[in-house]
């Protein structure tokens with residue numbers, strides 16, 4: 001499933017007509033008619049979307065339109081908010097993740113998440129990365145765990161900076177390093193999908209560039225969904241973009257297509273800076 | 277935008293150099309200085325109170341740890357105690373010692389050494405020293421030896437140069453007697469372990485704190501063993517699992533109120549529940565511990581909830597995000613992070629429980645208990661109650677015992693808090 005067939009070479013993606021945007025062979029997650037309510041307030045209204053394995057999907061839209069809310073339905077993090085209610089169908093590899101038989105803990109190991117604000121555990125750098133593999137029993141021995149930690153830190157582009165101080169506290173790192181540490185922590189459990197909620201919003205351009213580079217490198221190994229307010233970033237890192245507005249999925253398409261030739265008036269207004 | 281709006285709405289640029297402005301600045305500096313002075317004064321005042329308390333306690337309590345002793349020559353060999361030293365190696369040692377007439381021997385020796393009223397010089401229970409001496413060193417039985425024995429309260433006063441308020445005949449005579457003894461080198465004031473190793477006694481020269489100390493220790497252990505786990509579990513449940521509804525609100529309000537209920541009411545509760553309903557033994561450390569646990573629990577619950585609440589939600593999200601189960605989030609992250617706060621609450625609750633007197637009086641821990649408790653169900657008393665009882669004694673010999681007991685209580689408190697703070701720091705360093 002990991003062998004990424006490049007769908008960008010696929011026939012010209014026209015607006016959501018008969019031509020499926022995501023090649024069925026690389027389909028990872030599908031959402032159908034998803035509604036989310038916070039109490040009486042509807043935050044997501046009838047959203048259907050396909051997420052492919054082989055590329056990066058960006059969610060854009062004005063603040064408060066429900067990007068984070070929708071992202072959090074994909075690994076059921078919304079379950080932790082008592083007033084949130086989700087309906088509709090979301091499948092991971094054809095399995096309904098809201099099925100009562102679904103093990104939420106395992107789901108979250110398979111669908112990892114990187115949060116908007118870097119949130120390392122107040123433990124050592126090593127412990128931060130080792131925590132996930134340890135609770136899931138992914139390493140048989142200490143040396144195996146060491147290897148997982150090292151590999152994850154290398155993949156997150158942090159290893160060179162911290163290799164001599166793995167026992168220092170993770171909270172003592174700079175903001176950008178912390179965010180990369182959180183990414184290392186997420187990939188250490190070897191998830192299939194990584195959800196990133198504005199991972200660069202607190203970072204300077206250099207740290208942002210590092211993370212974007214990282215996303216490039218991770219592409220193909222994981223299905224990546226990234227929420228961003230920065231349209232240049234969406235254009236740089238993603239191959240598909242979904243535009244949300246007021247809880248609706250307004251438009252979903254190839255990134256290049258959506259930014260150069262939006263089909264919806266609202267999308268056009270947003271990307272030309274008319275509002276948002 | 278600012279510059280234009282400032283001039284269009286008619287405002288002049290602020291002149292920071294006017295007199296009024298300078299005055300305001302000076303006033304601000306003065307206020308700052310004043311505030312710092314108040315703070316410093318408060319610190320000094322409380323430090324001064326503490327120093328005063330410690331000074332008075334130590335100066336008047338130090339004598340409580342010493343004992344006036346008088347030399348008593350005892351001829352064991354010539355006595356009518358006919359035990360051979362070898363016999364004391366056997367199993368019936370205790371019995372033999374108990375049956376031997378050490379009291380008679382002491383009396384004879386006192387009369388022989390200090391005349392017909394020689395007994396008046398010595399504490400009533402002094403003869404026990406002879407038995408202890410023989411128990412420690414059986415070969416004494418074949419010898420004659422000078423044994424230092426505790427002096428009577430009267431000699432104790434004389435040693436202090438206290439002739440009593442009304443300067444009675446007997447008191448003055450005792451003073452003379454003491455001076456004669458002192459000149460002959462037959463009296464000394466020695467650090468004695470009696471106070472730290474003995475139980476209560478009606479004779480101040482023989483009264484010790486060990487019984488009350490042990491009672492306090494047992495009581496605190498019971499309190500901690502109950503209040504800490506139950507308090508923490510309740511805090512965890514209320515904070516992490518309880519649904520937000522009217523019932524949890526009611527429980528929350530009740531717990532907050534419980535923490536403020538006067539302790540004597542907990543004593544009545546303990547009396548009604550543990551003694552009258554469950555018929556647990558009176559005056560026992562277990563009942564004291566249970567009663568104090570009722571009192572300490574709400575404090576731990578409140579502190580625990582606050583500590584748990586203050587763990588940032590982002591940490592929970594982070595743990596859930598890598599697939600930790602709710603219990604793992606709790607035990608791996610939330611509890612360790614809130615432990616310092618929980619321990620602080622526990623220190624406060626336990627310190628309060630340690631100093632508590634009123635509820636323990638109600639469950640009968642004010643009884644006179646001469647022998648230190650050996651278990652949780654033995655009759656016991658606790659340090660603050662012992663202090664209360666001694667301070668109530670008519671015999672002035674108890675005054676310094678009271679101060680000495682207060683010193684012991686304060687040391688106990690310091691040790692307990694020190695332990696908790698050490699634990700807390702240890703846990704904080706782990707992160």
Ligand SMILES: Nc1ncnc2c1ncn2[C@@H]1O[C@H](COP(=O)(O)OP(=O)(O)OP(=O)(O)O)[C@@H](O)[C@H]1O
Nearest residue numbers: 038043061062063064065066067068069070081083
């Ligand atoms: N925990 C919550 N309780 C109640 N309402 C919420 C909660 N979280 C989000 N909402 C509401 O749901 C709507 C969508 O919020 P969401 O956080 O998904 O927006 P967003 O697109 O991620 O915005 P931003 O770009 O600012 O992060 C908002 O109107 C918000 O007020």
Ligand SMILES: [Mg+2]
Nearest residue numbers: 067068069197
């Ligand atoms: Mg958001």
